[in-house]
Amino acid sequence: xxxxxxxxxxxxxxxxxxxxxxxxxxxxxxxxxxxxxxxxxxxxxxxxxxxxxxxxxxxxxxxxxxxxxxxxxxxxxxxxxxxxxxxxxxxxxxxxxxxxxxxxxxxxxxxxxxxxxxxxxxxxxxxxxxxxxxxxxxxxxxxxxxxxxxxxxxxxxxxxxxxxxxxxxxxxxxxxxxxxxxxxxxxxxxxxxxxxxxxxxxxxxxxxxxxxxxxxxxxxxxxxxxxxxxxxxxxxxxxxxxxxxxxxxxxxxxxxxxxxxxxxxxxxxxxxxxxxxxxxxxxxxxxxxxxxxxxxxxxxxxxxxxxxxxxxxxxxxxxxxxxxxxxxxxxxxxxxxxxxxxxxxxxxxxxxxxxxxxxxxxxxxxxxxxxxxxxxxxxxxxxxxxxxxxxxxxxxxxxxxxxxxxxxxxxxxxxxxxxxxxxxxxxxxxxxxxxxxxx
Numbered sequence: 464x465x466x467x468x469x470x471x472x473x474x475x476x477x478x479x480x481x482x483x484x485x486x487x488x489x490x491x492x493x494x495x496x497x498x499x500x501x502x503x504x505x506x507x508x509x510x511x512x513x514x515x516x517x518x519x520x521x522x523x524x525x526x527x528x529x530x531x532x533x534x535x536x537x538x539x540x541x542x543x544x545x546x547x548x549x550x551x552x553x554x555x556x557x558x559x560x561x562x563x564x565x566x567x568x569x570x571x572x573x574x575x576x577x578x579x580x581x582x583x584x585x586x587x588x589x590x591x592x593x594x595x596x597x598x599x600x601x602x603x604x605x606x607x608x609x610x611x612x613x614x615x616x617x618x619x620x621x622x623x624x625x626x627x628x629x630x631x632x633x634x635x636x637x638x639x640x641x642x643x644x645x646x647x648x649x650x651x652x653x654x655x656x657x658x659x660x661x662x663x664x665x666x667x668x669x670x671x672x673x674x675x676x677x678x679x680x681x682x683x684x685x686x687x688x689x690x691x692x693x694x695x696x697x698x699x700x701x702x703x704x705x706x707x708x709x710x711x712x713x714x715x716x717x718x719x720x721x722x723x724x725x726x727x728x729x730x731x732x733x734x735x736x737x738x739x740x741x742x743x744x745x746x747x748x749x750x751x752x753x754x755x756x757x758x759x760x761x762x763x764x765x766x767x768x769x770x771x772x773x774x775x776x777x778x779x780x781x782x783x784x785x786x787x788x789x790x791x792x793x794x795x796x797x798x799x800x801x802x803x804x805x806x807x808x809x810x811x812x813x814x815x816x817x818x819x820x821x822x823x824x825x826x827x828x829x830x831x832x833x834x835x836x837x838x839x840x841x842x843x844x845x846x847x848x849x850x851x852x853x854x855x856x857x858x859x860x861x862x863x864x865x866x867x868x869x870x871x872x873x874x875x876x877x878x879x880x881x882x883x884x885x886x887x888x889x890x891x892x893x894x895x896x897x898x899x900x901x902x
Contacts, residue, residue, distance in 0.1 A: 466614065468610040468611070478546045480495055480547065481607050482550045483551050484550060485600050486559045487555065490524065490528075492597065492600055494601055503542075505535050547572075563617060574613065575612060622785055626782070626784070635741060639741045645734045654713075654714070660706065667697070670735060673731060678724055687708045753777060756773060761882040762776055765878045770840040772832075775828065783795055786880045801818075802821075804816055832868070833867040850863040
């Protein structure tokens with residue numbers, strides 16, 4: 464996993480063909496260079512027209528295009544006696560996934576360059592801000608030669624399944640929250656008193672009432688007995704006549720809008736249908752994630768950490784992939800964008816902050832996991848208290864949560880990689896040592 468810039472540069476030798484590809488949705492553009500930056504061509508004829516020299520290879524994002532690219536690479540390597548090839552791309556959304564898989568099967572090394580680095584470097588050759596399909600591949604290849612690239616991790620087997628499910632789960636969560644907000648908006652408009660009867664208007668008993676009696680006039684017409692019968696037919700507990708009477712009283716004094724009621728009934732019915740469908744899809748996705756996650760060794764040991772749920776572990780593994788590819792938890796911390804950065808110059812000492820350069824979803828998962836840990840896990844609660852109250856450099860609450868997120872990374876790394884039980888005493892040793900040093 465660790466690879467310094469010197470090690471990356473040393474991989475480009477006299478026998479290496481460096482290819483830069485500008486990725487697009489339909490047509491990609493490629494140019495090839497040697498280790499010194501001299502452009503190489505598939506044609507062996509040295510009398511190539513000057514106008515053609517400035518033309519990059521255009522190939523489509525399909526099987527025919529990939530075969531055309533492969534043939535082009537083979538001819539360059541043969542004509543210029545190259546034995547190795549490194550292909551650098553600027554990742555553009557999801558459009559590079561198919562090409563990446565093809566290159567992997569073809570035995571070509573694929574590396575990624577940061578789009579921001581491409582943007583900052585494109586003026587080095589001609590001092591012009593021009594961005595073209597001819598120019599970008601050369602800039603990308605130059606960054607690869609300088610070792611300014613990352614080697615992508617493409618998950619396989621169970622980790623590929625988890626990655627796909629985790630990404631779709633995240634989209635479903637946004638859609639569920641959107642549908643829930645639409646329900647709240649509808650109630651605020653037509654039945655604002657409804658929220659005083661139900662603390663959470665998306666519980667089953669509330670959804671059942673909204674389906675059959677969505678408007679205050681419908682509630683009044685049905686009456687308390689009718690409302691209670693809806694719940695009894697569904698065999699719902701924790702609701703009864705008292706709640707039904709409260710709902711009817713709220714309907715009597717409602718100040719909701721009284722125009723366009725027929726359309727309002729149709730609207731809320733569709734919103735509720737969408738919400739329930741999304742919730743069912745979310746439950747199905749999470750059930751599949753749990754089943755996959757529990758087939759990975761040591762996951763059952765990680766589940767024993769109080770405050771860490773199986774979905775959190777599944778999402779964590781979906782984002783990082785196989786834990787065995789990491790040599791240190793600091794690598795995962797960097798991947799999550801939780802590494803520290805500082806901006807200082809001379810006597811001016813800037814603030815230390817997290818880099819936020821990494822997988823944003825992984826960072827979000829860890830932060831969301833740290834908050835219930837502080838509330839439910841006694842060891843992490845004590846650690847949070849220590850971080851926020853220590854005499855030397857006390858942290859703010861949010862800073863402490865981030866520090867606990869990094870602590871969780873280290874614990875999950877040890878438990879999952881070494882297949883060992885979580886030991887609260889070892890976790891607390893860090894606090895004890897700091898207290899001794901302070902004393």
